Amino acid sequence: MTETTGEPNSGSAVPDGAGAQEPADRPLVELRDLRVHFPIKRGVLLDRTVGWVYAVDGVSLRIDRGSTYGLVGESGCGKSTLGKTVLRLEKPSSGSIVLDGTDMSRVSGEPLRRMRRRMQMVFQDTLSSLDPRQSVESLLVEGLRAHGMDEGRGRTERRLRELLSAVGLPASALRRYPHEFSGGQRQRVGIARALAVEPELVVADEPVSALDVSVQAQVLNVLRDLQDEYGLTYLVIAHDLAVVRHVADRVGVMYLGGLVEEADSDELYERPLHPYTRALLSAVPVPDPEVEDSRERILLSGDLPSPADPPAGCPFQTRCPWRQPGVCDVERPEPRELGEGHRVACHYAESIRDGALPGGSAGTVE
Amino acid sequence: MALLQVRDLSVRFVRKQEPTVSAVDGVSFDVQAGRTVGLVGESGCGKSVTSLAIMGLLPGRGTEVSGSVRLDGDELLRLPRRELDRRRGRDMSMVFQDPLTSLNPVVPIGVQISEVMERHRGMSRRVARGEAAKLLERVGIPDPGRRLKEYSHQLSGGMRQRALIAMALACEPRVLVADEPTTALDVTIQAQILNLLRELVAETGTALIMITHDLGVVAGTCDEVNVLYAGRIVESAERHELFAGPRHPYTAGLMASVPRLDTPRGNRLAPISGSVEDNIPWEDGCAFSPRCSRALPRCSERTPEIEPIEAGRWLRCHNPIEEHARNTERPHD
Numbered sequence: 097m098t099e100t101t102g103e104p105n106s107g108s109a110v111p112d113g114a115g116a117q118e119p120a121d122r123p124l125v126e127l128r129d130l131r132v133h134f135p136i137k138r139g140v141l142l143d144r145t146v147g148w149v150y151a152v153d154g155v156s157l158r159i160d161r162g163s164t165y166g167l168v169g170e171s172g173c174g175k176s177t178l179g180k181t182v183l184r185l186e187k188p189s190s191g192s193i194v195l196d197g198t199d200m201s202r203v204s205g206e207p208l209r210r211m212r213r214r215m216q217m218v219f220q221d222t223l224s225s226l227d228p229r230q231s232v233e234s235l236l237v238e239g240l241r242a243h244g245m246d247e248g249r250g251r252t253e254r255r256l257r258e259l260l261s262a263v264g265l266p267a268s269a270l271r272r273y274p275h276e277f278s279g280g281q282r283q284r285v286g287i288a289r290a291l292a293v294e295p296e297l298v299v300a301d302e303p304v305s306a307l308d309v310s311v312q313a314q315v316l317n318v319l320r321d322l323q324d325e326y327g328l329t330y331l332v333i334a335h336d337l338a339v340v341r342h343v344a345d346r347v348g349v350m351y352l353g354g355l356v357e358e359a360d361s362d363e364l365y366e367r368p369l370h371p372y373t374r375a376l377l378s379a380v381p382v383p384d385p386e387v388e389d390s391r392e393r394i395l396l397s398g399d400l401p402s403p404a405d406p407p408a409g410c411p412f413q414t415r416c417p418w419r420q421p422g423v424c425d426v427e428r429p430e431p432r433e434l435g436e437g438h439r440v441a442c443h444y445a446e447s448i449r450d451g452a453l454p455g456g457s458a459g460t461v462e
Numbered sequence: 463m464a465l466l467q468v469r470d471l472s473v474r475f476v477r478k479q480e481p482t483v484s485a486v487d488g489v490s491f492d493v494q495a496g497r498t499v500g501l502v503g504e505s506g507c508g509k510s511v512t513s514l515a516i517m518g519l520l521p522g523r524g525t526e527v528s529g530s531v532r533l534d535g536d537e538l539l540r541l542p543r544r545e546l547d548r549r550r551g552r553d554m555s556m557v558f559q560d561p562l563t564s565l566n567p568v569v570p571i572g573v574q575i576s577e578v579m580e581r582h583r584g585m586s587r588r589v590a591r592g593e594a595a596k597l598l599e600r601v602g603i604p605d606p607g608r609r610l611k612e613y614s615h616q617l618s619g620g621m622r623q624r625a626l627i628a629m630a631l632a633c634e635p636r637v638l639v640a641d642e643p644t645t646a647l648d649v650t651i652q653a654q655i656l657n658l659l660r661e662l663v664a665e666t667g668t669a670l671i672m673i674t675h676d677l678g679v680v681a682g683t684c685d686e687v688n689v690l691y692a693g694r695i696v697e698s699a700e701r702h703e704l705f706a707g708p709r710h711p712y713t714a715g716l717m718a719s720v721p722r723l724d725t726p727r728g729n730r731l732a733p734i735s736g737s738v739e740d741n742i743p744w745e746d747g748c749a750f751s752p753r754c755s756r757a758l759p760r761c762s763e764r765t766p767e768i769e770p771i772e773a774g775r776w777l778r779c780h781n782p783i784e785e786h787a788r789n790t791e792r793p794h795d
Contacts, residue, residue: 170648308737338720365723378653381656381678381682382723385681388678395654395657
């Protein structure tokens with residue numbers, strides 16, 4: 097399908113400038129103790145800061161080249177803020193974001209703008225993230241121009257056709273406007289736009305949640321094919337655990353600004369250790385009545401606490417069925433490694449796994 | 463006889479200078495007391511319009527509703543306005559997807575709930591207020607006394623949906639229509655709300671019409687399932703039967719296109735090709751045929767009728783998935 101023109105850098109992962117001899121095992125993205133706090137302002141004249149929203153509060157993770165990292169969590173857990181901060185669309189309060197050896201948290205101005213070519217975003221709402229007055233051609237060319245990649249009419253046109261065919265749209269789409277497409281097609285345009293500048297990292301924030309299920313599958317398949325073809329690295333942010341399991345190699349579960357559990361996808365879904373992950377997994381409806389009738393659910397009581405006023409100790413302690421007074425409400429658990437690459441931030445992960453801790457059953461219903 | 467009988471329900475939107483849109487086209491189903499019936503389909507399939515037509519909530523102007531909706535034998539579609547007002551909220555009520563726009567932002571929650579009981583059950587304000595507190599407690603809102611005085615923006619999404627359910631339950635309706643009641647909620651909250659609805663149906667014998675696009679929600683809550691496509695029911699079956707072996711290619715396609723937690727990871731999904739914009743009008747044949755992997759020439763020539771294929775199971779398809787092959791059948795990529 098894709099034109100094989102023999103051009104040197106059609107969608108490659110070769111970074112510009114920086115050098116091609118970086119160590120192979122270095123992750124593309126590394127976050128170290130990343131924090132993003134938003135001030136809560138009050139007052140008209142004085143504009144005092146009366147508190148902070150701890151949107152992202154100490155997240156460390158690595159994303160390997162060519163892999164997909166899935167970030168799951170419920171609304172308000174900070175996953176979208178984290179995604180935006182990785183792209184430096186939000187400024188981190190502290191900690192570092194290392195993209196291929198460069199600490200992005202310290203870059204600004206023109207160097208930052210140049211780095212932006214290497215990381216792109218796919219948004220949830222295609223209707224508001226694509227300018228309704230721009231044709232698809234103009235949407236796609238804009239990024240190329242901004243990064244000086246527009247190399248004459250002939251080559252650019254060829255590049256655009258190649259992009260459209262890669263996302264499964266006809267070449268006639270170039271002259272059309274966003275409103276002329278269905279939701280699924282629009283998301284393909286959004287993906288093509290992100291890929292136009294040959295990024296290495298693509299952050300996709302809820303890429304399919306606005307789409308109908310039959311169309312979701314089409315878009316998920318496109319994302320996978322593109323990754324295989326161009327060796328892309330994805331950070332996929334979603335609330336749908338089944339979608340994340342389907343696309344991600346490694347999964348991080350966020351709760352109230354922090355990563356409570358992280359593991360390779362198969363490991364996480366087969367052996368979830370954190371009570372929150374267990375509750376989440378048990379709550380996802382499965383399209384099979386036999387499973388639905390017989391499964392055990394861990395019903396959590398109450399809602400997510402406010403990220404402006406997180407509870408003391410473990411952030412999950414207010415809803416945890418296994419909460420141990422005197423420990424969980426006092427000390428915040430640090431992520432610990434339990435098994436190969438499986439990190440959990442829970443004081444009692446082992447006891448809960450082995451069923452040695454009373455509780456849990458209180459919130460469990462058949 | 464079924465508590466609620468929907469027969470040949472059709473809704474057409476008539477616009478000046480624009481072609482008439484047939485949103486719902488000859489939909490029939492029954493709902494028994496204490497049972498949950500699902501209406502499933504993707505956006506634009508007519509599931510919400512069906513529910514609004516049942517509730518008599520469609521605008522009069524520009525809308526043509528035909529067919530019959532009988533509650534306990536009484537025809538609802540031709541009820542005079544006053545009579546409809548008397549029954550709506552008392553005999554039947556509705557829970558919407560978006561609780562923030564369904565609740566009045568400038569009236570405390572408690573007033574909104576007790577209003578229903580003052581109106582339909584003739585309670586005094588004081589008694590109704592007490593009942594409202596009990597209802598909030600019933601739907602799992604902690605500290606109901608305080609919450610009654612609060613406004614909708616002070617509640618979390620899950621609590622708002624609970625308040626809405628409490629309002630819908632205020633008169634112990636015989637039919638409850640829930641239109642995507644958990645779509646706007648997080649999964650842990652969704653699990654709480656679905657659990658609550660299941661309990662209510664079991665305890666009060668309310669008939670529940672569940673409208674959703676989520677097959678997982680259907681599998682966990684509905685007794686019978688109607689699958690809608692382009693305004694018509696294409697397959698209807700008891701829940702276990704349907705999930706064990708979908709016979710309509712659209713139903714099978716829906717099931718194959720969702721990633722699931724209980725199947726091996728890494729399999730390529732099998733999406734349904736195209737989108738609803740490829741549909742042909744039902745008058746010309748099967749609306750789904752341009753997207754269908756099993757389409758035959760006659761699918762675009764003759765309209766398939768809905769026919770019973772076994773007890774409690776209906777199908778509208780010229781070339782259904784065979785019963786013996788149904789477990790291995792997968793739509794094309």
